[in-house]
Amino acid sequence: MKGFALACLMAAGLSACAAPPKAHDWHDLVNVGDAGMRARAYHDSGDYDRDVAAADAQAQGWIAARAKTASKPAIVLDIDETSLSNWPAMAADDFGYFPGGTCDVLPKGPCGAVAWEMSARAAAIAPTLALVKAAQAQGVAVFFVTGRHESERAATARNLAQAGYANWSGLSLKPDAMHVMTASAYKAPVRADIEAQGYTIIANIGDQPSDLAGGHAERAFLLPNPFYRVP
Numbered sequence: 001m002k003g004f005a006l007a008c009l010m011a012a013g014l015s016a017c018a019a020p021p022k023a024h025d026w027h028d029l030v031n032v033g034d035a036g037m038r039a040r041a042y043h044d045s046g047d048y049d050r051d052v053a054a055a056d057a058q059a060q061g062w063i064a065a066r067a068k069t070a071s072k073p074a075i076v077l078d079i080d081e082t083s084l085s086n087w088p089a090m091a092a093d094d095f096g097y098f099p100g101g102t103c104d105v106l107p108k109g110p111c112g113a114v115a116w117e118m119s120a121r122a123a124a125i126a127p128t129l130a131l132v133k134a135a136q137a138q139g140v141a142v143f144f145v146t147g148r149h150e151s152e153r154a155a156t157a158r159n160l161a162q163a164g165y166a167n168w169s170g171l172s173l174k175p176d177a178m179h180v181m182t183a184s185a186y187k188a189p190v191r192a193d194i195e196a197q198g199y200t201i202i203a204n205i206g207d208q209p210s211d212l213a214g215g216h217a218e219r220a221f222l223l224p225n226p227f228y229r230v231p
């Protein structure tokens with residue numbers, strides 16, 4: 001900005017100076033209110049459920065085929081919006097994220113994210129639960145790898161159990177003191193550790209590209225989530 005102003009003064013004098021070029025044209029920006037309404041309509045129409053089921057069916061097909069030949073086969077699943085649905089909290093907060101605060105006035109909200117998770121009320125994402133049960137019936141080990149913090153372990157394990165997930169082989173939560181720029185910086189090394197135990201991770205399933213980045217899985221499956229972004 002300083003350089004621009006100086007060059008402008010030298011070239012033509014102050015009166016001829018134009019404003020610096022803008023980085024954004026507001027006409028091109030997404031209106032977040034409109035985006036929220038579209039996301040809600042996408043969910044409420046049933047299209048979201050159908051798209052989740054289609055992605056899970058693809059994963060389930062691959063797992064069923066590959067489990068027969070893989071050595072010590074395993075799958076890795078993210079939790080939020082992959083294995084459990086936080087829709088009541090998301091809808092109450094109109095897709096905002098508030099870690100603090102209580103969550104005792106649903107469905108109106110507001111609903112603090114940590115309070116919601118600690119209440120262990122999230123329902124299973126049904127096609128993912130079906131996938132997990134089918135995989136386990138074929139002898140595939142199931143590992144949950146979540147960006148939730150270690151301090152939420154008991155509530156998360158209780159929620160998974162109440163939602164119908166059983167007999168998993170691992171539940172990895174992010175250490176409370178760990179601060180990473182991306183989820184993959186935490187999750188990819190956890191998958192490497194699972195492989196180091198002799199498992200073949202035949203599928204990694206998540207709702208964020210950052211769940212899947214970094215390798216250490218034969219195939220990655222992305223479930224839809226237009227409701228929030230985890231870098």
Ligand SMILES: [Mg+2]
Nearest residue numbers: 078080081207
């Ligand atoms: Mg997730």
